[in-house]
Amino acid sequence: MNKERLFKDYRSYLSTAGLHEVFAVDYIAQLGERHGLDVYRFRDKLVALVSHGDEFDISFGANVIVSHLDSPRLDVLVGEPLVEKEDGVFLKVIPYGGIIPQSWLDIPLVLVGRIYTDEEPIIIDTTDEFEFTITSLLPHLDGRKELEKFSMTNLVVRVGNSKKENVLEVLKERYGIHEDDFELADLSFVPATQVRELGFDKDLITGYGHDDSCCAFASLQALLDSDSNAKTQIAIFASYEETGSNQATGCNSEFIDDIFLDLANGDFRVAREAIRNSMIISADVCAGFESTYASHFEDSAKAVVGHGVGIIPYLGRKRGNDTDFHFRALVKQLALDNDIKYQIETTKVTEGGGGTVSTFFTTKGSYVIDVGVPVLAMHSPQEVISKTDLFETYRLYKAFFELGN
Numbered sequence: 001m002n003k004e005r006l007f008k009d010y011r012s013y014l015s016t017a018g019l020h021e022v023f024a025v026d027y028i029a030q031l032g033e034r035h036g037l038d039v040y041r042f043r044d045k046l047v048a049l050v051s052h053g054d055e056f057d058i059s060f061g062a063n064v065i066v067s068h069l070d071s072p073r074l075d076v077l078v079g080e081p082l083v084e085k086e087d088g089v090f091l092k093v094i095p096y097g098g099i100i101p102q103s104w105l106d107i108p109l110v111l112v113g114r115i116y117t118d119e120e121p122i123i124i125d126t127t128d129e130f131e132f133t134i135t136s137l138l139p140h141l142d143g144r145k146e147l148e149k150f151s152m153t154n155l156v157v158r159v160g161n162s163k164k165e166n167v168l169e170v171l172k173e174r175y176g177i178h179e180d181d182f183e184l185a186d187l188s189f190v191p192a193t194q195v196r197e198l199g200f201d202k203d204l205i206t207g208y209g210h211d212d213s214c215c216a217f218a219s220l221q222a223l224l225d226s227d228s229n230a231k232t233q234i235a236i237f238a239s240y241e242e243t244g245s246n247q248a249t250g251c252n253s254e255f256i257d258d259i260f261l262d263l264a265n266g267d268f269r270v271a272r273e274a275i276r277n278s279m280i281i282s283a284d285v286c287a288g289f290e291s292t293y294a295s296h297f298e299d300s301a302k303a304v305v306g307h308g309v310g311i312i313p314y315l316g317r318k319r320g321n322d323t324d325f326h327f328r329a330l331v332k333q334l335a336l337d338n339d340i341k342y343q344i345e346t347t348k349v350t351e352g353g354g355g356t357v358s359t360f361f362t363t364k365g366s367y368v369i370d371v372g373v374p375v376l377a378m379h380s381p382q383e384v385i386s387k388t389d390l391f392e393t394y395r396l397y398k399a400f401f402e403l404g405n
């Protein structure tokens with residue numbers, strides 16, 4: 001696997017499966033089955049792939065990489081979100097995750113997700129067919145002041161310029177859904193803009209959902225490409241990280257413990273021992289350094305985009321993922337032994353720093369560290385990463401999976 005091939009495959013993933021976690025779970029589960037891996041799937045938003053070690057004894061622990069499939073977006077309100085006003089037809093939405101409000105105005109959006117019925121779920125993806133937007137107020141009418149106080153409350157997306165009944169007719173003809181189907185909908189608006197290369201050297205990638213699709217994809221590809229599995233390898237892809245991970249398909253779910261219990265043939269003691277002995281990479285993005293905002297970064301430990309994978313010992317004043325020093329040294333040595341470009345990144349201690357899923361595994365006694373791709377414009381509709389960093393992250397994940405006891 002070379003850098004350009006990895007980018008080509010990632011661009012395809014991000015443009016399809018990366019639009020919504022229900023799409024990603026389907027994609028990952030099908031790929032895992034084709035490669036003969038054990039697939040653990042819970043509902044539509046959590047999936048884990050397991051490759052058993054050559055000498056399978058789960059009590060020695062596993063090499064685990066955990067990522068998340070959800071990204072900030074606008075979720076359609078459940079119930080009766082479709083409204084008609086004198087200037088058009090709109091869908092009511094609420095923000096999901098830590099959105100930068102103003103950046104979602106005046107950009108093309110697509111509607112993705114599923115509607116659950118008594119029969120098969122109805123898949124909705126309006127890409128290349130229908131696009132939508134949220135319009136801002138022109139500056140001549142105090143638009144700048146309105147923008148300053150803009151919030152995500154009472155937010156609506158413009159979905160038609162005629163009558164509500166006309167919009168419903170299109171929904172019925174194209175997707176076979178009726179207005180009351182919104183009561184069982186899991187639908188979201190995400191940016192319609194495509195994945196693009198940036199810069200004269202074309203090393204940068206802009207697109208929606210790099211957080212955390214780039215780490216999820218890198219861990220998936222690393223598992224599939226692993227040349228050795230002396231230890232059991234597990235890749236976990238969860239949801240709801242952007243809202244705290246406390247739902248059934250988040251990383252605080254007992255379903256993840258159940259995976260280890262199943263691998264331990266129902267022996268609780270062995271399962272607990274396996275979790276404590278496991279080495280776990282929390283595969284999540286880190287803040288890419290921006291010279292324009294240099295005062296917000298730790299000068300001696302910043303992740304410069306294009307300089308390699310970020311290894312994150314802890315996150316700012318929260319220190320929510322303070323890692324074991326021996327495991328930190330092991331990961332660093334792994335990068336050195338494989339000539340992998342890496343950089344140590346910590347959020348400035350006076351800044352907040354975001355949380356990751358690592359917290360939910362450190363409390364179980366596992367060895368955990370955050371390792372991921374540096375990202376610019378995190379949580380905006382168009383995040384930016386480097387092909388180089390994506391490739392180096394993939395290489396480190398692959399080397400980690402191949403570690404023995």
